[in-house]
Structures are given as C-alpha cells and as structure tokens.
Amino acid sequence: MNFAALRRLAALALLALVAGCGREPDTGGNAASQPPAAPAASFRVLAGSELRDIEPAIVAAARKAGVAVTFDYAGTLDIVERINAGERFDAILPPNGAYPMLALHEKPVAREKLFYSRVALGVKTAKADALGWTAKAPSWSDIARAAKDGRFRYAMTNPTSSNTGMSALFAVASAAAHKTEDLTVAEVDASVLKDFLTGQAIAAGSSGWLADAFAKDPAAVDGIVNYEAVLLRLNEKLAAADRLSLVYPVDGVISADYPLMLLDAGRRDAWQRIVDAVKALDFQRDAVRAAFLRPANPDAPLAPALPTAAVAELSFPNSLDVIEQVLAAFQGEWRRPATSIFVLDVSGSMQGERLAAMREALKILSGVDASAGTARYTRFQNRERVVLISFASTVSTPQRIAFERDTLDQSAAQVRAYADALVADGGTGIYAALAKAQDIAKIEAADPQRYVSIVLLTDGENNAGMSADQFRRRYGSARVRIFPILFGEADADELRDIAELSGGRTFDARKAKLAGVFKEIRGYQ
Amino acid sequence: MDARKLLAPLLGAVLLAAVGAGVWFSNRRLTHDQVQQIEQARHVSARGLIGSEKESYFSDPKVQQALAGLGITVATEKAGSRTIATRYDAKQYDFGFPSGAPAAASLKQQAKAAAVYTPFYTPIVFASWRPIADILVANGIAQRDGDFYYVVDMPKLMALVESGARWKDLKDSAAFQTNKAVLLNSTDVRTSNSAAMYLALASYIANDQQVVQSQADLARVLPVVSPLFLRQGFQESSSAGPFEDYLALGMGKAPLLVAYESQLIEFWLKHPDRVNSDMVVLYPRPTVFSKHVLVPYTPAGERVGQALETNAELQSLAHDYGYRTGGAVKGPEVWAKAGVKVPEVLVDVIDPPSYEWLERMIRDIESHYP
Numbered sequence: 028m029n030f031a032a033l034r035r036l037a038a039l040a041l042l043a044l045v046a047g048c049g050r051e052p053d054t055g056g057n058a059a060s061q062p063p064a065a066p067a068a069s070f071r072v073l074a075g076s077e078l079r080d081i082e083p084a085i086v087a088a089a090r091k092a093g094v095a096v097t098f099d100y101a102g103t104l105d106i107v108e109r110i111n112a113g114e115r116f117d118a119i120l121p122p123n124g125a126y127p128m129l130a131l132h133e134k135p136v137a138r139e140k141l142f143y144s145r146v147a148l149g150v151k152t153a154k155a156d157a158l159g160w161t162a163k164a165p166s167w168s169d170i171a172r173a174a175k176d177g178r179f180r181y182a183m184t185n186p187t188s189s190n191t192g193m194s195a196l197f198a199v200a201s202a203a204a205h206k207t208e209d210l211t212v213a214e215v216d217a218s219v220l221k222d223f224l225t226g227q228a229i230a231a232g233s234s235g236w237l238a239d240a241f242a243k244d245p246a247a248v249d250g251i252v253n254y255e256a257v258l259l260r261l262n263e264k265l266a267a268a269d270r271l272s273l274v275y276p277v278d279g280v281i282s283a284d285y286p287l288m289l290l291d292a293g294r295r296d297a298w299q300r301i302v303d304a305v306k307a308l309d310f311q312r313d314a315v316r317a318a319f320l321r322p323a324n325p326d327a328p329l330a331p332a333l334p335t336a337a338v339a340e341l342s343f344p345n346s347l348d349v350i351e352q353v354l355a356a357f358q359g360e361w362r363r364p365a366t367s368i369f370v371l372d373v374s375g376s377m378q379g380e381r382l383a384a385m386r387e388a389l390k391i392l393s394g395v396d397a398s399a400g401t402a403r404y405t406r407f408q409n410r411e412r413v414v415l416i417s418f419a420s421t422v423s424t425p426q427r428i429a430f431e432r433d434t435l436d437q438s439a440a441q442v443r444a445y446a447d448a449l450v451a452d453g454g455t456g457i458y459a460a461l462a463k464a465q466d467i468a469k470i471e472a473a474d475p476q477r478y479v480s481i482v483l484l485t486d487g488e489n490n491a492g493m494s495a496d497q498f499r500r501r502y503g504s505a506r507v508r509i510f511p512i513l514f515g516e517a518d519a520d521e522l523r524d525i526a527e528l529s530g531g532r533t534f535d536a537r538k539a540k541l542a543g544v545f546k547e548i549r550g551y552q
Numbered sequence: 553m554d555a556r557k558l559l560a561p562l563l564g565a566v567l568l569a570a571v572g573a574g575v576w577f578s579n580r581r582l583t584h585d586q587v588q589q590i591e592q593a594r595h596v597s598a599r600g601l602i603g604s605e606k607e608s609y610f611s612d613p614k615v616q617q618a619l620a621g622l623g624i625t626v627a628t629e630k631a632g633s634r635t636i637a638t639r640y641d642a643k644q645y646d647f648g649f650p651s652g653a654p655a656a657a658s659l660k661q662q663a664k665a666a667a668v669y670t671p672f673y674t675p676i677v678f679a680s681w682r683p684i685a686d687i688l689v690a691n692g693i694a695q696r697d698g699d700f701y702y703v704v705d706m707p708k709l710m711a712l713v714e715s716g717a718r719w720k721d722l723k724d725s726a727a728f729q730t731n732k733a734v735l736l737n738s739t740d741v742r743t744s745n746s747a748a749m750y751l752a753l754a755s756y757i758a759n760d761q762q763v764v765q766s767q768a769d770l771a772r773v774l775p776v777v778s779p780l781f782l783r784q785g786f787q788e789s790s791s792a793g794p795f796e797d798y799l800a801l802g803m804g805k806a807p808l809l810v811a812y813e814s815q816l817i818e819f820w821l822k823h824p825d826r827v828n829s830d831m832v833v834l835y836p837r838p839t840v841f842s843k844h845v846l847v848p849y850t851p852a853g854e855r856v857g858q859a860l861e862t863n864a865e866l867q868s869l870a871h872d873y874g875y876r877t878g879g880a881v882k883g884p885e886v887w888a889k890a891g892v893k894v895p896e897v898l899v900d901v902i903d904p905p906s907y908e909w910l911e912r913m914i915r916d917i918e919s920h921y922p
Contacts, residue, residue: 124786125786128786129786140793140796140797140800143800143801145801201731202731205718205731206731206733208733208735208783208784208785209779209782209783209785210785277729277730278730278731279730279731279732279804282801282805284797284800295629321800321801322800323796323800325796325799325800325819325823326822326823335802337681337683337727337728337802337803337804338804339728339730339731339732339804340797340801340804340805340806341732342784342785342786343785343786344785344786345782345784345785345786345787345921346921
C-alpha cells in the first residue's frame, strides 16, 4: 500500500470516528421536503368559534400533510383561562394574538399568522346611506353620537367573552382617547364609550351566534359588529333589503390575525406541517378566499368582495393591566346595566348533586374567587340587578338583589344565602315560572337602558301549572331573550322551542360543568 | 465469548489508530485539495437557529441543492435575534445565525467560536406606501431620489415623532386622516434585531449624531428613544411578523415599518408586478447596516459558514433574497435589471453601539414595559 492511500484511509477512519460522535440526523425544520409523518396522536387546537366554517378545509389540508387535526372552540379570554388552568392543547388559534401573548402564563413556543380579518361594522345599506356612512366613513365618535340619539342600534358580542366585541371596544377607547398607542384608562373619554354602548341592542358570547341571531331577525337592529369575513358570509344568506354595507370607521379598527400558537414544543413538526399547508398558495387562494378572509400569503388574491382601501389599524394596549382595567370598566361602568333573571328548577329530581352544582354556579357568579382570570368579569357587576326565581310545582316569590358599587359584598352574600337556602322538592312548572320572569322582565325593560335577559335551568319536562301553548299565546311576542340550560333529563326539543320563541339559544350542561355554562351565559346577559 | 469483551479492545485499537493518525497528520499536512476532498466526502447535517427573515433562503431548493453539492444539509428553526443570543445550545444546534453584529458578538463569546462568518448584510430601511411618502415629502421630511426610492431626513423625522404629531395634523395628509401618531412600526426591541438596529439609529440621532458609548450618553438618549418602542402597543417578537402584516393589511396597519432592505427587495423580485406599485422604500439618512453573522457551534456549523461566505452560487442566490454580499457581484447591479433600482452604495452609514451599550439601552427600555 502506498503512502497516499494509507493516509487517505487513516483520514477517513478519523473522520468516521468524529462524525460518529455527532447527533442523529435531523427531523424538524423544513417540513415541506419531508415525507408524511407516521400517524401520531391527533393535533389538538383550541380555536375561535367563528372558524367552524373553515375547519373542514384546514382538517383536509393538514391530513394531506400527514397531520390529523381536531378543533375545540372557545372565546379568546376563555381560551387563555383554560390553558392557564392546565387544560392541554397542542396549539391555540385565537383570532388575535395580543391578549394571549400578554396573559398566557407560559408563552407559546412558536406562532405563525394564518390569515386575517378586519373587525368591521356591518350596517344595512339603506341605513348606512341615510346616516351618510356610505358616502364618507364615519369616525367612532360619529357612530357613538348616532347610537346615543337612537338613530343606530346594533348587535355586538360581549368584550369580555369574544374578540370582536373586545376589538371594537378598544378601537372606540383609542379613538375616544385621541391616541392609539400607550393607552391608559384615565385617558379614555368614558362619555364616548357610554354613548356608543347605548346603541348595543343585542349582546352575545360568540361572534358566530351573533351573526345567526341577526340572520333570524334582521329587523331587530340596524347593524352588527363582526369580522368582515363573517359579515360577507352573512350577506349571502340575507334578503336584499337586509344586506349589510361594510363600514370601517375612519379612525381605525383592530384586525384579527389568527396566529396558530404552538404550546407543546414536542409537536413542532406537526405544527409546521399545518402552518405550511394552510399558508400554501392553493389553500390561501381557495379556502381562505372562499371564507372572505384576507390571505397571509401575498401571492394569493383577495376575494373581490373585500375592500382594498386603506383602513387605519389600531392596536391593543401592550399591557395586561390596561386591558383588564378597560374590560372591568366596561362591565362595571360603561355598558348598559343588566337585569339578569334566573329561573331555577328546584323540583324533587334536583336533589343531591344537581342542587349542589346549581349552588356552586350561583356562588361563582356572586364573586367567590373573583380575584383571578375571567371570574372578575363573569361575576355580578356594579349596577346589575339579579332576579332569582325558583320553582317546583309552583313558583316561589322572586328575590331581587341589586348590585351597587358600595354594596357589592352584601349583595353577593345575599345570593350565596339564597343558594344555600334552596330546597329541592315537588314537580316541574316551567312555564308558570317563565311567565313570572317575563312579567318582571317587562317592567325592567321599561327602562330602555336596561339589558334584560332570562336564564332557565331545568332538569325535567313541564308537568305542573301553565302549559306550553298557554305560555306561547301570552308571551309569544315578548322580546326578552330566554337562554335555557339543558340539565339532567330536560327535554331538549321543548327547551329549544323556548329559546327559538324568544330569540335566545340553549346551552348544554348535561356533560359540561354547570358553573362553566353559567360563566359562558354571562356573555349573553 | 462475550461480544463486549471482543468489542472493547477493538474499539481501543481504532481509537489508538485514530489518535495516532491525528498526530501524524498534524506533522504531515494534507494538501488543501486533499482536505477538501475528504471534507466533501463527509456529508454533514447541520441544524441552525436563524433570524426569521432568512428562513425562505434556507428553504429554497436551489440553496439546499447548492449546499448539498458541498455535502451539507441544513435544517433551521427561526427566532428573534436577541432570543437566538440567549438560546445558545450546542447540543441542539450547530450554528446560530442572527441578524445584527451585536447579537452575534454575544453568541460568539458563549460559543467560544474562533471565527464567525458574515456572508450577507442589508441596510435598515422603512417600508412604506406612496401616499405616506408623499405626505412626508410635502412636510419637508423626505425627498424623492431618482425614480424609485425616497430618502428620509432622519433627524427631522425623529423630531416629528418626538413631538407626538398625528398623521391627520400634517400638511397635505388627506390620504391618511387618522389619529394614529406618526410613529415607526418595528419589531419588539426586547427580542428582535431589526428593532435593535432601529434603536442604534435613533440613539445616534438623539445623541447629537454620535454613537452611544458612555453612561452620560445613555442618560441623554433613553428618555427620547424609549417612547419609540413603548408607544407602539402590542408588538411582534420577530421581523417576519410585521412585514407580513404590512403586506396583508397595508398602509393602515403599517404606514412606516422599520424593515430590512432585503425583505422589500426579495418581495419585489418575486412579485415584479408590485415593483412600481404603492409599496415604496424609504432610506433613512443616516442608516445602519444589519450584518447577518453566522456563529458556528460545531464543525458542521463551520462548514455552513464557510460555504455561505465563499461559494459564488450561494452568494448569487442570496441576491435573490435581497441580501447584499461581498465578492465581485454585490447585489444592486443584479436587482436593477429587474427594475428594483436601489442605491448601489450607501454613503451615510453609522456603526451600531457595542453589544454592551446596546444591551444596556434595551434592558433599560425593557424595564419600562408595563
């Protein structure tokens, strides 16, 4: 063997040894160039509820990229609270990343924006013309003035439950402070906010339900605050006279930017595959466009219905404190004060665990443990009137408890004492109790500034007192919404009818925790 | 016989041979060609933590192919540049590739790297929109230079920002009637390099056009530069985010965005129809270069650095992504052929402060975040 050959051999032996000390070949990173992963546990995403429409497209695109995705839905604040409480998801897909970035105890490992949608005002075209808003975009103060004068009534989600309400609230707050950056609560002109909120005729906990409610009864309001994507999809279902013009206030809006935030570092590869699949040109050109969302991929064309004119973009405050103070001021001072009527089943079948669950739920709303998370917004608020009506075979005397700033603790104690004193016994007279509630609601609603709603909790079918038909005849045209909670052996069809009749919706507590359902309902009160 | 008993002496022998060979080699140097042959025969996989703006470069099949030709496979993860500097981990990564010399300097120390590589650089610019640029021209803050780009008088712009002016208060601002403050959008200065370079620039202006390098300087500039970041509200942590917003949401979101020149050039080269659109680039005068510095943690990382800095094909591919390079062809002459007529040479370029002073400024600003 000659010298050169020997040298080469020795060198290769050395290099092989050194290389052998290295790590395994890499796997993550540029996922696009890799073969599909072996089927793993499905990738679980907790997302904003308005994304239901585009879920099948995302699931299909992810499947093609080798990832099985499943979706659960919640409002933005709730998403954060559930993750902070230890619930496990691989990623979250909130409509806007600002609040989660500030409020999550553990920051996301990675995030990537998938698409965008501006939060806009949908106004019936004839109304928008009459207000002069189609010719020239109004400022938020113009809108607040129209609301105060009774010329503009709108539907908007509750800012403490849902991102569209929160985005609109902060847009108005910024506009009212004449600044869009480093906002503090002291700078917010509360009178503009109050004027604006005077016009809120329908509240809701979710943007999707709000759009459905508008579609069912477009006559109830002049317009609706929602994602432009939701508004354009809504327009496809509406009669010509009810179709909405998109109004973007001249001083600005806050857009949703849908960041897919990875929480579990171990799922980075799957996360990257989903991101790549959703940001790919074909997905953005087809599914994103069809949903009237704005693409994140600059090569994808915009849906023609989406306006291209510049709209000033406002931002959320960069401080959790300020966000929380504004939300607290909304609930306690700026919004229309609520009268929340609870119609509570204490028939014999409620005995035991069910009654205990109801007591616990009432106590949580009374503000037990209101120091953390969203509890401070879901608890009964300053200026709120709570009416508690328990029923079995007959209806008990309603208890009214007023919450005022100086007496919040006493009022809360009254609610807790009421809950503790409840005894389950007798039959189920749903309609007689609802009739009582509607009578009280009518009196309360005589004050046009009160936001009145009824919650019905029952675990069985009506078997005493007024019949469904009698109730329908007397209260069929009542405008106060009823939100029935399905519990125990409640008749789902019967409760759905009650909800439909009043323009409310049902909530299901047969599997979910009752306290959680009560908190969710607070967005509708 | 037990296999282990056989294996142990065998391994020992290999090790001995290897060490012997190593000693022998250091005495009898291989020729340069031979070393290269051996190196290329050895294929390496390198994993790097990179500034997000370089992601598209590394995922380009042509780049991957050119690297493969040199026996290198690269996988990347992206993060903000300051984050990269704090996530030094030679077990997980073979190199860090932040943008910005200051972040790289810290990384170099941690990695105890003998050499670093600076394959590309790019100046800090403002990505903007024609109506905004026209408002700035009307107010004597910017001027058009040639038929493609604008130059911004940085001291004047900073004075306007400091005054708290709002767009709708400016002369001839009908195109952007909003209460939004005249403010540059940037990434989060706590995590990202483009914002740190903007800070370098703004602090230079606030320090009477001197690089910050003393406690007295610091005390003078901080009250002026902190609000540039604190007033922005919620910010992105890495530079690709705001640029995506700039493209997706337009002028309303980002009238003036602090960006790398490379981001705009890359976009225009890929979207020729947008070269003469409303999207415009403003060059601050003075400006600062962001140097993209690759800090190797392992021999594999070194291979990547060498390749990027010396290989003509990889440099030419870097021009596709808007980076300026050393070598015979620097970038602007290539871009001009596509109608992207940016300045070939930037004359008024400042040095960023040292890592230490820049860090002190950032830490002070950080402490004021709510």
